[in-house]
Amino acid sequence: MKKVIWISGLIALLILSGCSQPNPQNETPSDTNNTAPPAAVVPSKPPLQPIHLSYVFSSPGPQGQPQQKIDVDYYFDESTTCKGRLALNGFMKASSEGQQGGTNYQKVTVYLDNGEAAYSDQLNESSMAFDNATPRAADFDPAFYLQTITATGGKQFLSDEIWNATKPVLFKDISAFGSTGDYSIIFTGNDTVADLDCRKFTISAKTSNMEGQTVVCIHLLADLNFSFLTSGKFLGDNSISWTLSSLSREKPSLAYYPQCLEPVSCPSVTAPTQQDYDACNALGNTIEQQRNSQNCITAFKCITREEQARTSIGQNQRPGCAVKDEFVQEAANCWKQNGNVNYEQGQDGCIQKINCAMPQSGNNP
Secondary structure, X not given: OOOOOOHHHHHHHHHOOOOOOOOHHHOOOOOXXXXXXXXXXXXXXXXXXXEEEEEEEEEOOOOOOOOEEEEEEEXXXXXXXXXXXXXXXXXXXXXXXXXXXXXXXXXXXEEOOOOOEEEEOOEOOHHHHOOOOOEEOOOOOOOOHXXXXXXXXXXXXXXXXXXXXXXXXXXXXXXXXXXXXXXXXXXXXXXXXXXEEEEEEEEEEEEOOOEEEEEEEEEEEOOOOEEEEEEEEEOOOOOOEEEEEEEEOOOOOOOOOOOOOOOOOOOOOOOOOHHHHHHHHHOOOEEEEEEXXXXXXXXXXXXXXXXXXXXXXXXXXXXXXXXXXHHHHHHHHHHHOOOEEEEEEOOOOOEEEEEEEOOOOOOOO
């Protein structure tokens, strides 16, 4: 079974209210002698009550060390239309528990017609106050993972076909979250997470990055037609899971400029066959994804472990950090021994240490 190979990039990626309306009845006319009838008051849509989703993401740490915990928070406080589609605008922030490293931000737009989420590039706190964030394909999505898969497949998640599915719904040749391949989705029952009722779905995947199953539970705010995950877990021996710890209706304290972000449509790319993987591995190399500026996969290429390490280190630290040759060789040597590479960042967001965790017998990197 293929391992979820994009999750290490996710770990590094994550580590690195409404306004009140005036009351016309309380206004004082400037001309008390004006006897003209008052203008008709047109009822307005009530402002959005802000939404704050707080998650805890757990993943295996280096061998002999406890699990890594990452706090992921979403804030939505603008209800608007983006190119004619009803949407909520907000942002996501992520920070690692108990480790050095800053907080990373991304602006987010969620489209209410199909549940799809669009993300920006990574931003620091000061850049959140401007309007020049650009959309980028996400490597993972704790809150809208299943909704984006179904939207990419041309279906509405809250349609009866999926929300009340009685048999698996198939999605073929889907390009999403750094992989391309097929998905099968089935509703499996009801549950409660974080005191919220939710509906459970099992997602079976056969993609270029993984083969396996994920179980998620999803809550619906019916008044907004807004759904989000309350929990998720990759089945198997990787122990990767995430859970909603709370839903609150509070406005963020961060000063940011909300933007409408368009979903990034990535082209479908033919995934390597098992024969391709075997031929590349026989050379001591590995097959890696090639991506464009919007983070879409454009090709798969057989590269050396050193090339893999140099690219991986560059992606898993703050832009502008040097890619040190000694770290490149440490990571490459770890992979050559079938180990799993874990990165430690300093306060400056640059990688300061490489940890090599040797898997149990029978696991592949």
